[in-house]
Amino acid sequence: MRGITVLGSTGSVGQSTLDLISRSPSEWRVEALTANRDALGLAAQAKAVGARRAVVADESAYAALRDALAGTGIEAAAGTAALCEAARADVDVVMAAIVGYAGLAPTLAAVEQGRTVAIANKETLVCAGDLVTATAARTGATLLPVDSEHNAIWQCFDFARPERVSRVILTASGGPFRTASDAEMRVATVAQACKHPVWSMGAKISVDSATLMNKGLELIEAHHLFPVRADQLEVLVHPQSVVHSLVEYIDGSVLAQLGTPDMRTPIAYTLAWPERMATPCARLDLASIGSLTFEAPDFARFPALGLAWDALRAGGSSPCILNAANEVAVAAFIAGQLSFLDIAAIVGETLDRVTAQACRSLDEVVAVDEAARAAAREAMGSRLH
Numbered sequence: 001m002r003g004i005t006v007l008g009s010t011g012s013v014g015q016s017t018l019d020l021i022s023r024s025p026s027e028w029r030v031e032a033l034t035a036n037r038d039a040l041g042l043a044a045q046a047k048a049v050g051a052r053r054a055v056v057a058d059e060s061a062y063a064a065l066r067d068a069l070a071g072t073g074i075e076a077a078a079g080t081a082a083l084c085e086a087a088r089a090d091v092d093v094v095m096a097a098i099v100g101y102a103g104l105a106p107t108l109a110a111v112e113q114g115r116t117v118a119i120a121n122k123e124t125l126v127c128a129g130d131l132v133t134a135t136a137a138r139t140g141a142t143l144l145p146v147d148s149e150h151n152a153i154w155q156c157f158d159f160a161r162p163e164r165v166s167r168v169i170l171t172a173s174g175g176p177f178r179t180a181s182d183a184e185m186r187v188a189t190v191a192q193a194c195k196h197p198v199w200s201m202g203a204k205i206s207v208d209s210a211t212l213m214n215k216g217l218e219l220i221e222a223h224h225l226f227p228v229r230a231d232q233l234e235v236l237v238h239p240q241s242v243v244h245s246l247v248e249y250i251d252g253s254v255l256a257q258l259g260t261p262d263m264r265t266p267i268a269y270t271l272a273w274p275e276r277m278a279t280p281c282a283r284l285d286l287a288s289i290g291s292l293t294f295e296a297p298d299f300a301r302f303p304a305l306g307l308a309w310d311a312l313r314a315g316g317s318s319p320c321i322l323n324a325a326n327e328v329a330v331a332a333f334i335a336g337q338l339s340f341l342d343i344a345a346i347v348g349e350t351l352d353r354v355t356a357q358a359c360r361s362l363d364e365v366v367a368v369d370e371a372a373r374a375a376a377r378e379a380m381g382s383r384l385h
């Protein structure tokens, strides 16, 4: 039996993870499941998979969780400290699937413990990639990329001879506004932005996919996960999302990983690694798809992508500032207070306002994140409606 903890089990990636392990219950021991505040949803999951404990981040949801789990023997807990304690527990794999900066502390707690961490929570690597990878190197923790592009690159990358890799090409679906005009994007609604043409995901990453900030965050993520320089990374728009990313070698060979767009495939690769496991995912039928298309990204219509490139090249705390401003702006957009095109504008202004510095300790990351959030809120001021 293999032990697993799923951080963010009630989300899109979390549910897909539980779907996979529920198919072979005799092989898995579920140590902990966590959620933000959906106590009932979390309790139902914990009962279904026989988890040892369930943790809500929001303490106001504790009573509901405790009551829902009464008599089951499943431990209930709440708060950030309990979340980090759950992340530290002895398991074979920790699935880090909390969305956003909130995932940093618990993910880092698992890495500090030297765990094998399947990392979906890309914002953790964007805000604190140097800290997380240095900590992993010190503790012996292993980071397994869940994000479909990074999972594809991982499957194609020759880690023994990285100098033979010349380029790493991340594919992007282009999101719901791939062919939209500026005028259409100016009045884009939350529902339109979240209606991804290919993938079904949480709200925040769906909006990031619509601005292409998601691909920008993924460039930064790739830089931390693979031994490649920023100038070896490229983005290629591929609307069908069948080719999940590509690795080019110095002899001109290009290796790619393909599959139907179902997160359970990359999740399964991390859960079974170094083995493989069967999944119920639809099989790729290229004859019926007929053609795969590719195009260059449009940096003019999607300025978030350029901002992320600049932050990656600038290094230091720039990616953390970028991420914090984006989280604040996306939350305001989802709340109906900010227009779609203002998301990238706020991120750009925040990067101009906050001075970049080093980001080597958690304290430094927290300070930069707080300063960037404050600056982003100030920048939003008059634009809020």
Ligand code: NAD
Binding pocket: 007, 008, 009, 010, 011, 012, 013, 014, 034, 035, 036, 037, 038, 057, 097, 098, 099, 100, 102, 103, 120, 121, 122, 123, 146, 147, 148, 199, 200, 201, 202, 203, 204, 205, 263
């Ligand atoms: P989601 O919104 O569906 O779920 C997020 C999970 O995090 C939920 O369990 C929620 O309860 C929990 N959570 C939210 N705020 C929290 C907080 N403040 N404290 C503690 N827990 C909190 O998100 P998702 O789409 O599953 O994405 C999760 C992560 O995986 C993101 O970083 C995303 O970028 C990444 N990712 C997702 C997909 C996908 O297909 N959904 C693909 C690639 C990468």
Ligand code: MG
Binding pocket: 147, 148, 149, 218
């Ligand atoms: Mg992705």
